[in-house]
Amino acid sequence: MSLLQSVAEVFAANGALARIEQNYQRRPQQVAMAEAVAKTIEDGGALVVEAGTGVGKTFAYLVPALLSAERVMVSTASKTLQDQLFGRDLPRLARALGLPVRAALLKGRASYLCLHRMEAAIGVTRDQPALHALARIESWSRLTRQGDLAELPGLDERSPVIPLVTSTRENCLGSQCPKARACHVNLARREAMAADVLVVNHHLFFADMAIRESGMAELLPTVRVVVFDEAHQLNEIGVQFLGQQLGTSQLLDFSRDLLAAGLQLARGLVDWTALAHGLEKAARDFRLVFPRQSGAARLRWTDIVPEGVEPQAWEQALAQLDQACARVQEALSRVDEIAPDFARLGERAADIRGRLAGFARAGDSAFVRWVEVGAQVRLVESPLDIAQTMRSRLFARDGEEQAWGARAWIFTSATLGNDTSLDWFAEPCGLSEARKLRVGSPFDYARQAALYLPEHFCRPDQPQHSLQVADLVASAARRLQGRTLVLTTTLRALRVVGERLQSLFPSGSGLEVLVQGQDSRSALMQRFRDGGAASSVGAILVASASFWEGFDVPGDALQLVVIDKLPFPPPNDPLVEARTRRLELAGRSPFNDYFLPEAAVALRQGAGRLIRSETDRGILAICDVRLSSMSYGQRLLAALPPMRRIRRAEDYESLLDELASLPATTASTRDLPTS
DSSP states (O other): OOEEEEEEEEHHOOOOOOHHHHTTOOHHHHHHHHHHHHHHHHHHHEEEEETTTOHHHHHHHHHHHHHHTTTTTEEEOOOHHHIIIIIIIIHHHHHHHHHHOEEEEEEOGGBBBOHHOOOOOOHHOOOOOHHHHHHHHHHTTOOOOSOOOGGGTOOOOTTHHHHHHHHHTTTOGGGGGTGGGOOOHHHHHHHHTOOOOEEHHHHHHHHHHHHTEEEEEEEOOOOSEETTTTTHHHHHHHHHHHHHEEEEHHHHHHHHHHHHHHHHHHHHHBBBHHHHHHHHHHHHHHTTSOOOOOOOOEEEESSSSSOOHHHHHHHHHHHHHHHHHHHHHHHHHHHTTTTTHHHHHHHHHHHHHHHHHHHHHHHOOTTEEEEEEEESEEEEESOOOOOHHHHIIIIIIIIIIOOOOOOOOEEEEEESSSTTOOOHHTTTTTTTSEEEEEEEOOOOHHHHHEEEOOOOOOOTTTHHHHHHHHHHHHHHHHHHTTTTTEEEEHHHHHHHHHHHHHHHHHSSEEEEETTTTSSSSHHHHHHHHHHHHSSSSSSEEEOOGGGGGGGOOOSTTTEEEEEEEEOOOTTTHHHHHHHHHHHTTTTTTTTIIIIIIHHHHHHHHHHHHTSSSTOOOOOEEEEETTHHHTEEEHHHHHHHHHOOOEHHHHHHHHHHHHHHSTTTGGGGSOOOOOO
8 A cells, every 4th residue: 555545544524533633523634734745755855845734734744754664853843742742643653554653752952950060950959949949959850851841840941950951062072971871862762763753852963053053973873854944934944054153142152161160170279269260250351342232133244343332442442351261271271181061161162262253254155144142141143044055955965956866855834825826935045946746724714713903003103103003902801711821023012011011010910911921931832821710810922032933822811913014024034135236236126025025924823823733712903003004014914814804993803792691611613693
């Protein structure tokens, strides 16, 4: 039986999926995607699939991948989906198919406890809260097998203790580590090498590409079938790893590691405190070279010296950092035979000096540079996209670009572009020649959702716009008892809308206003979901950035999504400017070929938060009059799911009242009322 035939049997009305999914219905879109994946696995090559929300793309690629009996790697953009694949989807599907699948989960180093660094941190830490957290981690370390810090309840992912008990590529001692045999990273790698299916994330994938480039041992095993889920993030994640970076936080971490190792392993042989203090002072002085910012900002860097920085101060700060690292290198050379820690620290000092020298020279014309300025400073040099890297290092065979080879490459997401050619995704990823498929969502958006475009709003560049958004949200949330997600395009709007709503709904008002940045992302998501329960206080979540995607609230806990304005890329961002210049030099329109597609994709991602199942109902409100007044508005509206559109405020308010009147337990099982 061919792979295509086997796949068809699994997706049949009485097939394997029907036995594990309650109320299973055969979806033509899911079957079409699964068949395309199966053909690609058989023939080799690259397939790009945009699968609308609700298609069930996870099973659409897992079924043919597992039935093929090939070794498979699945890469995702988020740890959440990574954990879901490994902990739920793969085991369920393997049992349903009757296949003995050996799966492994592999995350980045920062996810795993480093026993050696934990012991070192316990020996030098004096801060009481940190010591308390270290004691909890040390106790847990005796019980855990995987060493994945996500297993430890109550450990905030933002905890400052995490860098103390995890390793990086720079500070890992490798085979010379005294804890190498018990190393959780090594254990995870060994399991990965033996697995039939390996689940990783995009960050780890590109980090491994960087390691291969430097000649270090490959991290990921060789596989024949590679699936990139949440592929829409691939380019932006990839460019982070394919350039160079150097930040003050990296320098301060190095200073801290130097002091800890010196005091623990060679106390009295070198004045470690003075060395570490000198490096720390040079790093802090380097931060002072850059202008003060009220928030995080990116500075242009098109010349030798970044914008807004005095040339002499820049040269002097770089020289001081280099001299501090040189002193560290000299001291370490006198003790490097005492412990492997010192040899590794010496390598880190040399690497930092190399990066400093690179950033002191003029940049490569194929790359763009900028400086990220906030509480810390980070120097960044990045390619404009990953196309060349993907063509030359992943898809090439015998040095020939676009020779896909025998491997099967699957790239999929709910949002990969706003046209049939999917150029928004394919072009920067070097996939213009790949096979492409678009399968729409099975959801009945015209019945399940309505799109409201308020006409009375001022333009989004007016100062009162964010207050108008907040007032619209407040009125709706009162009717819906919360159940409202507000997506902003800027941190300023996030702050204004959040503060306004929190002043309107203080503690005890019956509605809780959650604002991104005031708690961890996972905590905010859970509190919002809890707020949708009939017995709980209702919740409004005001968020930006990462909440535009990967935030899944099926059911009636979410009935209204409000987007403050069109999510165009910031035109003064250095990376955006560089991409704009490249299009202009090629004789293309940056607005039509970059800004509009970027906004369309982001808008679809935000709108995708609303309807997550066949029974969900809700309203999407976009508070930007440009959708109606500008000629490009129709192009952006066409990128959205085919929701029924309403313009009159009376109709919108009527829909809110009717949604609110439905019992909480059945609100998500009824058709959206019609006006």
